[in-house]
Amino acid sequence: MEDLAEDFCRELIGRNLLQPCDFLGDLSDVAGNYCKMHDLLRSLAHSLISDESIFLGDHEQSPNTNPLSKLRRLSMVNKGERLEVPDVLKQQQCLRTLLVWRSSEIKMVDNELLKTLGFLRVMDLSNTSLESLPDSVADLLHMRYLNFDRTKIKKCPSPSDASCLRLEGTPLTHVPKGIGELKDLNHLQGFVIGHDDRRDDEGCDLKELQSLSQLRFLEINRLERTQPAGVPVNSSFLRTLILNCGQLEDEVEAVAIQRIDKIYNELSPRSTHLHRLEILKFFGSGFPRWMMSTSLHVSFPNLTEIRLSSCKTCPQLPPLGLLPQLKSLHIWNTGAIKTIGPEFLGPRASSAATSFPMLEELEFWWMSNWEEWSFGMVEGVGEERRGALKLLPRLTKLELIKCPKLKALPPLGLLPELKSLHIKTAGAIITIGPEFLGPCASSAATSFPKLEYLEFEEMSNWEEWSFGMVEGVGEERRGAPKLLPCLTKLKLDYCPKLRALRPLGLLPELKYLSILLRFDASRFSSH
Incomplete structure (x- = not known):
């Protein structure tokens, strides 16, 4: 369906x-x-x-409805701590959908109210102050969709036939055993796994997920609390998988690292339909084996989005360049990584292989120890140009934010579809020169052929930006049309040591130039 x-x-x-x-x-x-x-x-x-x-706003309490009509959907703004539904709707007993908007004061739902809404299929109480639900919620036999995102609910509701249960951003400390009985569940978000020592009832473990074979969306939190059980995520319909540990401590014991390594290795997703994967706050010795495999493209042929965030102890990235459908990649706060090189692109089976063939958006944020980024190309100029055409051929947006130890930039000018480039807080970079543009294999070569937006921000030690052209004016002008031919917007924000810019007048499409006043004007000149 x-x-x-x-x-x-x-x-x-x-x-x-x-x-x-x-x-x-x-x-x-x-x-x-x-x-x-x-x-x-x-x-x-x-x-x-x-x-x-019908929609009931702030001051509408009694809807003006035809008594012969059968209302199926109610969207409402509720003022007060108790959820109130107009009597005329409760009397009809035909409401299927209840959506609450801008009602942060709601703290409770009456048992009697739920009894009058016996045919309810969808209930969205997200972004309220709801603390609990009466036990009668389990008697709503037609309930399919429950959304309690960003509420204060402390006990997990469990209607027998729910297909979507959303619990993201709640103070839930655990989910009691029994979640595996929801055989039709296909969306489980904010699922807190493992036992909470402060509670008497036992929490769910990974084995309970085995029976949820219809899952399409699965978010598991507090994975460090569970035990290795040899249980993979085996839903063949799974489209989104989010794996999250708790708050990462500065010092983690070796035993805990070994345990979390084993847990993640055993999770090994087995869905070729997986589109989105997120690994958050992982503190193992390295990414799971199923991510580091050179057959990654076989295991995840349809993966389009990956987020790796706060995996502070992983020293090397997986060979994500192998993924044939990957379109969006976000890598944030991976402090153990010092070098990104050919291993990130993946082994090339032949000279015709392409790394990141479909990637459109790439972000590196808060990479505190990252020092070197290499495409790993052959040193010969001609070979490098031929290799570059097979690397990131569709990348349109690249962000490098807060990478303070990154010493140099790879030849990004070779990326044929790049349109937006933002580099911020790369304090170790002193010079940006011809290596940034990429070598020209012939007089017809163009650097940054489609780049439209370029921003450098908070480059505290950047002193020189050279286009690498021949110094003679005539030669420089002949070379200029092949450099940044589509650039329309250039921003330079707080680059206090930058001494000079090469002739910006040679950029044929430049329409917007922003140089913020934090520059040291006495050191800045233009030739």
């Missing part, structure tokens, strides 16, 4: 009836994405469902 719904969503997007809010041009995975529609279409939709759907 979910696959059919996604097909319908893709068709609506293809016909421009829906517009994804965050769209990279990929319709392969629409699950979990927010969409919007044109105001005219929205008005039409409202008119078509006017007898079945």
Whole structure:
């Protein structure tokens, strides 16, 4: 059913009836994405469902409805600590969807109210102060979707037929045993695993997930509290997997590192449908074996998005360049990494191999010990140019933020589709020269052929930026059209030691130049 719904969503997007809010041009995975529609279409939709759907604002308590109509959907703003539904709707006993907006004061839901909403299928109480639910929530036999994201709920509700349970950002310390009985569950978010010593009831372990074979979205928190059980994540339908440890301590005992290594190695996802993978606050000795494998592209042929965040103890990145469909890669706060080189691209089976063939967006943030970034190309100029065409051929956006020890930049000018480049707080860089542009194999070569936006920010030790052209004015002008031919916006923010800029007038499309006043004007000149 979910696959059919996604097909319908893709068709609506293809016909421009829906517009994804965050769209990279990929319709392969629409699950979990927010969409919007044109105001005219929205008005039409409202008119078509006017007898079945209603919105109650801040001061509307009694809806003006046709007594013969059967309302199915209620969106409301609730003032006060108790959730209140108008009597006229409770009497109809036909409400299917209840959505609460801008109602942060709600703390409780009455048992009697839930009894009158026996046909409810969707209930969204996210972003409220809800602390608990009555036990009668388990009697809502038709309930399919429960959203308690960012509430204060401390006990996990468990309606028997729920297919989506969202608990992200709650103070839950554990989920009692029994989650494995929700056989139809396909979306489990904010799932806290393991036992809490402060509670009498026993918490869930990884074995309970074995019976949840329909899962498409799975987020597991506090993985360090569980024990190795030889249990892989075996849902063949899984599209999104988020693995999260608790708060990372500065010092971790060797026994804890060995245990978390074993837990993650045994998790080994077995879904070729996986689109999104996040590894958060992992403190093992290195990324799991199933991520470091040279057959990564075979195990995850459809993976499009990866986030690696606060994996502070992993000294080497996986060979992610092997992934054939990867479009978005975010690497944040991996403090143990000092060098990124050919191992990141993956072994090349032949001269025709391509690393990161579909990657469009790449971010490195808070890489506190990162010193060297190498593409690992052949030193010969001609070979390097031929190799570059097979590296990151679709990358359009690159961000290097707070990498204070990075000493030099690779030949980013070779990236054929790069449109946006932002470099911030790379304090170890002193000179940016021809190596940044990439070698020209012939007079027809172009550096940064499609770059439109370039920003350098807080480069505290950067002294020189050279385009590497021949010094003679005529030669320099002949070379200029092949350098940054599409650049329209250049920003330089707090680069206090930068002494000179080469002729910006030779950049044919430059329309916006920002040099903030934090520059030391006495040291700055333009030739």
